[in-house]
Amino acid sequence: MIFYDSANPAPNPRRVRIFAAEKGIDLPIENISIMAGEQKSTEFLKINSRGQTPALKLDDGTVISESVAICRYLEALHPENPLFGDSPEEIGAIEMWLRRVEMLVMEPVGKLWVHAHPYTAKLPIKRFPEYGESNRARAVDGFSMCNDALADREFLAGSQFSAADIILLCTVDFAEFVGINIPETHVHLLDWHARVSERPSATA
Numbered sequence: 001m002i003f004y005d006s007a008n009p010a011p012n013p014r015r016v017r018i019f020a021a022e023k024g025i026d027l028p029i030e031n032i033s034i035m036a037g038e039q040k041s042t043e044f045l046k047i048n049s050r051g052q053t054p055a056l057k058l059d060d061g062t063v064i065s066e067s068v069a070i071c072r073y074l075e076a077l078h079p080e081n082p083l084f085g086d087s088p089e090e091i092g093a094i095e096m097w098l099r100r101v102e103m104l105v106m107e108p109v110g111k112l113w114v115h116a117h118p119y120t121a122k123l124p125i126k127r128f129p130e131y132g133e134s135n136r137a138r139a140v141d142g143f144s145m146c147n148d149a150l151a152d153r154e155f156l157a158g159s160q161f162s163a164a165d166i167i168l169l170c171t172v173d174f175a176e177f178v179g180i181n182i183p184e185t186h187v188h189l190l191d192w193h194a195r196v197s198e199r200p201s202a203t204a
Helices: 011-023 067-077 088-116 129-152 163-178 187-197
Strands: 002-005 029-031 055-057 063-065
Touching: 002 011, 011 067, 011 163, 055 067, 063 067, 067 163, 088 129, 088 163, 129 163, 129 187, 163 187
Parallel strands: 002 029
Antiparallel strands: 002 055, 055 063
16 A cells, blocks of 8 residues: 655645544555646656545555545544544534535635645646635635534534544645635634644644
């Protein structure tokens, strides 16, 4: 098994690193430099035709890409300390928050990154800076949704740390890199972020 990783601030490979650290899984890693464009190399495109990290190559040659899919595979291999939930209620709540964070927080953060961040101006893509900037408010709306949810619970999907918290942590940290900070008024989200950032896995 080989985990094709990329360094921070890339949020998606970090999701898998944190997940594996929480599970105590030691993944053999091959680093793919996004800054050097290695994810678009002919060699890597044979591994993941989308030219993105992360990717997990199994011993039989099967490749699983997409961060949540890789985490689900690892959870199936190592079901102890479940991060996708144990009871039907937990599984449903975690899945709900995974989708909400992906669609209502990470998506607008990603659009601001692609269309309006100075770094992506160097990339050979068609950009729409005004559209990118319009997503800043959408991302803050997503922060508000999470802040409200955390008013009466310790973690995003309930009383236990889960994959939903991992996805949100990586999203919030990437948003800060892009230039979107948690508003000072969002005290519940700020408290949550401070607590989960102290977990040993957060440095993975």
